[in-house]
Amino acid sequence: MLFRAQLECFDSTADVMHVPPPLRILRVAQWNGTPHLVHGFCGRLGGCSRGPFAELNVSYGIGDDADAVHENWRRVTDAVGGAIRFAIMKQVHGTRVVTMQHAGRGRVEADALVTRQTGVALSILTADCVPILLVAPQHHTIAAVHAGWRGTVGGIAAAAVRHLEHRCGVAACDIRAALGPSIGGCCYEVDRDVVDRLEARWGAMPDAVRRDRTGHSRTAKAMLDLRRANAAILVGVGIRPEDIARIGSCTRCAATEYFSYRAACATAGNGVTGRQVSFVGWQE
16 A cells, blocks of 8 residues: 555644654665665654554554554655555464565465565564565565564575575575564573474574573573574575674664564563564665
8 A cells, every 4th residue: 555644643732733753764784776676674763653552653453543553654655755555464473475466455464575566665564573674686576574483483584585586586695685673682582492493493593592501391491582593594595694684773672762562561561562664675
């Protein structure tokens, strides 16, 4: 959909119109010279949502005011120059990859989208999970990947690369990857079974996994760095380490700048929070 609403944000108690601050969009410096490519990783600042969704929440399905979400999308659209549609999938924490042939025909259930279309930005909505953007400029092909712990263990990043290879004729060595803001190994505690399954499938990941050596096996925990784990998987399927960028900080540590489910659980106890958007597309 193309967001063109002309809404403003008001302070209802004082009837004062607020001028929205400019959006802070993180970009990959090495990609800035790629013709017609638009991409970025947004945080939570610069929108008009309130309460636990403050400020730049872009998810309609979590209880936020629809008008506020619509205005937030308008601001994101304006920030990338307008005239581009944002394609959003229904993320299900799986490993399904879909090639998008026709924009605007409803949301598919998947955790990775691939396209060669112009005028479309593939989008990921996150609040701790890893947004992964893949670009193959020589083939005019892009992908957007959502990787939580389930998708990471299942290999959604590898599935996206293989899809590009087998369905689109793109060699892994021609793919550049960027992993955006997500929860870090400093804050992401998981059951030790999760990292055991991860390393059993994808090999040892000493940079991404730190096991708790105390306690019983049923209660043992581990710290997992999702970005490092996905970077290791990407290298394992043929992407060169120098073509993998890590952008932004730990979302849990920087919860004032990013939406974080773990932070919302710690402060409010219910995990209610917004979703930030990461995107990649070819502009017309």
